[in-house]
Amino acid sequence: MSLLVVGTMAYDSVKTPFGEKERALGGSATYFSLSAGFFTDVKLCAVIGEDFEDADMDLLHKRGVDTEGVIKLPGKSFHWKGEYGYDLNEAKTLDTQLNVLADFDPVLPESYKDAEYVFLANIDPALQGKVLDQVKNPKLVACDTMNFWIDGAIEELKKTMARIDLLIINEGEARQLAGTPNLVQAARTIRDMGPHTLIIKQGEYGALLFSGDNVFSAPAYPLEEVFDPTGAGDTFAGGVMGHLARRNESDIDEKVLRQAIIMGSVMASFTVEKFSVESLVDLERKEVAQRFRQFHAMTRFEEVTDIA
Amino acid sequence: MSLLVVGTMAYDSVKTPFGEKERALGGSATYFSLSAGFFTDVKLCAVIGEDFEDADMDLLHKRGVDTEGVIKLPGKSFHWKGEYGYDLNEAKTLDTQLNVLADFDPVLPESYKDAEYVFLANIDPALQGKVLDQVKNPKLVACDTMNFWIDGAIEELKKTMARIDLLIINEGEARQLAGTPNLVQAARTIRDMGPHTLIIKQGEYGALLFSGDNVFSAPAYPLEEVFDPTGAGDTFAGGVMGHLARRNESDIDEKVLRQAIIMGSVMASFTVEKFSVESLVDLERKEVAQRFRQFHAMTRFEEVTDIA
Numbered sequence: 001m002s003l004l005v006v007g008t009m010a011y012d013s014v015k016t017p018f019g020e021k022e023r024a025l026g027g028s029a030t031y032f033s034l035s036a037g038f039f040t041d042v043k044l045c046a047v048i049g050e051d052f053e054d055a056d057m058d059l060l061h062k063r064g065v066d067t068e069g070v071i072k073l074p075g076k077s078f079h080w081k082g083e084y085g086y087d088l089n090e091a092k093t094l095d096t097q098l099n100v101l102a103d104f105d106p107v108l109p110e111s112y113k114d115a116e117y118v119f120l121a122n123i124d125p126a127l128q129g130k131v132l133d134q135v136k137n138p139k140l141v142a143c144d145t146m147n148f149w150i151d152g153a154i155e156e157l158k159k160t161m162a163r164i165d166l167l168i169i170n171e172g173e174a175r176q177l178a179g180t181p182n183l184v185q186a187a188r189t190i191r192d193m194g195p196h197t198l199i200i201k202q203g204e205y206g207a208l209l210f211s212g213d214n215v216f217s218a219p220a221y222p223l224e225e226v227f228d229p230t231g232a233g234d235t236f237a238g239g240v241m242g243h244l245a246r247r248n249e250s251d252i253d254e255k256v257l258r259q260a261i262i263m264g265s266v267m268a269s270f271t272v273e274k275f276s277v278e279s280l281v282d283l284e285r286k287e288v289a290q291r292f293r294q295f296h297a298m299t300r301f302e303e304v305t306d307i308a
Numbered sequence: 309m310s311l312l313v314v315g316t317m318a319y320d321s322v323k324t325p326f327g328e329k330e331r332a333l334g335g336s337a338t339y340f341s342l343s344a345g346f347f348t349d350v351k352l353c354a355v356i357g358e359d360f361e362d363a364d365m366d367l368l369h370k371r372g373v374d375t376e377g378v379i380k381l382p383g384k385s386f387h388w389k390g391e392y393g394y395d396l397n398e399a400k401t402l403d404t405q406l407n408v409l410a411d412f413d414p415v416l417p418e419s420y421k422d423a424e425y426v427f428l429a430n431i432d433p434a435l436q437g438k439v440l441d442q443v444k445n446p447k448l449v450a451c452d453t454m455n456f457w458i459d460g461a462i463e464e465l466k467k468t469m470a471r472i473d474l475l476i477i478n479e480g481e482a483r484q485l486a487g488t489p490n491l492v493q494a495a496r497t498i499r500d501m502g503p504h505t506l507i508i509k510q511g512e513y514g515a516l517l518f519s520g521d522n523v524f525s526a527p528a529y530p531l532e533e534v535f536d537p538t539g540a541g542d543t544f545a546g547g548v549m550g551h552l553a554r555r556n557e558s559d560i561d562e563k564v565l566r567q568a569i570i571m572g573s574v575m576a577s578f579t580v581e582k583f584s585v586e587s588l589v590d591l592e593r594k595e596v597a598q599r600f601r602q603f604h605a606m607t608r609f610e611e612v613t614d615i616a
Contacts, residue, residue: 086489087489088489181394181395181396182531182532182533182534183530184530184531184532185532202513205510205513205514206513206525206527208530214605214606215530215606216606216607216609217514217527217528217530217606217607218609219514219525219527220525222491222492222516222523222525223490223492224490224492224493225490226490243612255609255610258608258609258610259609259610259612261609262609262612263612284616285615285616286616288615288616289612289615289616292611292612292615293611296609296611297522298522298523298524298525299524299525299607299609300566301524301526301563301566301567301569301570301604301607302563302566302567303600303601303604304551304567304570304571304597304600307593307596307597307600308592308593308594308596308597
């Protein structure tokens with residue numbers, strides 16, 4: 001089934017303890033599309049500047065991503081510059097140049113409006129709302145956000161929250177949004193704002209899924225070498241939504257949601273192993289299948305039936 | 309099978325955002341024994357002062373813990389005073405009074421020397437070594453330590469490490485001990501120091517098991533209310549070692565190790581729900597069995613077989 005993503009396409013300058021790269025392809029919608037494109041038809045809506053390279057657009061086309069909704073504006077593409085320390089957990093933003101992103105007006109092509117699955121990556125919640133005004137009858141709408149919007153656009157964000165099914169945010173954002181350090185309490189508060197399902201990303205520790213009355217705990221893959229965490233969260237979301245769209249069940253049940261989170265974790269584990277989108281570009285289906293099996297093996301344990 | 313633990317018995321003064329308690333029963337060996345006592349015969353070796361309450365000793369006896377090896381010395385019991393902030397992740401130590409612990413000389417009663425399973429809680433590695441000199445033919449020796457000994461007694465610690473089978477430490481200690489932020493690399497370095505099996509505790513994120521060529525990822529139980537994290541790590545170790553001793557397999561295999569870690573996580577999840585050892589004292593077998601099943605339910609997912 002077709003999956004619409006609206007977010008950013010960018011060039012990133014990233015420095016980690018293991019190297020640095022200038023103007024590497026990045027952006028939430030880029031990572032998301034290259035990840036979700038593994039599993040389903042992706043329709044991408046974003047804005048780029050005149051400096052955006054054809055070769056980078058080709059990477060998306062090779063994954064079958066529909067880029068009809070990518071708008072080119074005069075000026076430069078969105079640029080982010082950041083640095084990671086040895087623990088690789090949090091990026092220090094050194095510079096942000098919005099460039100064409102400041103004028104982003106997400107107008108969807110006609111062919112996008114029937115999308116059954118929608119992912120609103122981390123952009124201004126007012127724009128997220130504007131996208132939702134254009135899609136006709138989506139089956140599942142998911143959304144990401146960040147501290148910047150929680151701080152500065154909470155009312156607009158709450159309007160978006162009331163219209164979505166699934167929120168995918170990291171634990172710091174969940175605590176901030178709910179105003180409590182306890183994630184179980186935070187999950188309840190957030191789900192009361194609208195999304196019936198919540199995924200809380202915990203970086204190198206994995207992710208938690210809150211759906212129905214259930215909690216599911218997914219580990220992260222223990223990697224020996226993490227080179228660049230940039231885009232891990234968007235790649236994760238791409239795996240989650242890609243799997244959900246591919247399965248396209250009439251009712252999205254717990255079983256498919258759990259698999260989707262593992263799929264997201266699988267995809268994210270590849271992304272961080274190399275700089276920028278390098279891993280996603282080269283990745284093959286058999287590698288994805290193999291790592292999914294490794295996640296399964298890594299979490300199995302047998303019940304103990306003789307305690308009581 | 310019998311399980312020997314050598315560690316501390318203490319009175320703690322603990323303040324959390326949810327309340328405070330003066331002179332609450334604590335100490336690594338206390339938490340460990342009350343936890344492991346659920347599963348197997350525990351022989352406890354520690355030192356107490358003249359102020360140690362009979363009622364507190366009775367709590368241990370009620371769990372069937374053998375306290376013949378508890379030495380009473382003139383003076384006061386070890387006292388720790390600490391405070392937790394809202395995130396409850398790390399205790400701020402406000403005061404440490406070693407008292408009788410400064411003169412601790414762990415001499416084992418004859419009846420302790422045949423113990424098949426040994427847990428050396430976090431004490432001076434020289435004393436840990438002295439305990440190992442006394443046990444005759446243990447089947448499995450496990451050990452904990454902390455930054456204080458890694459900083460100040462690394463050579464002595466390395467001697468102990470070379471004599472143990474299983475190390476149970478938290479992730480900060482693992483990184484410090486191995487000198488690398490990456491846990492997979494740290495695990496290899498640490499296992500090269502002696503212990504063939506390594507458990508890395510990650511607090512609210514769960515624990516990782518490195519054994520053979522395998523990694524197992526155990527979640528923590530997502531609790532709605534965490535009152536007091538004190539003793540969680542020792543309770544965890546008690547559940548791990550208690551389960552291993554109870555199973556007492558000729559070769560401790562991956563299956564039993566994985567169950568043991570979950571059992572440790574189950575026990576720790578109860579400890580943090582109340583102050584001090586309160587939860588462990590009242591806990592019933594059926595509650596343990598039920599939460600183990602919840603861990604199982606919380607981690608299950610089905611394989612995806614149609615990717616490649």
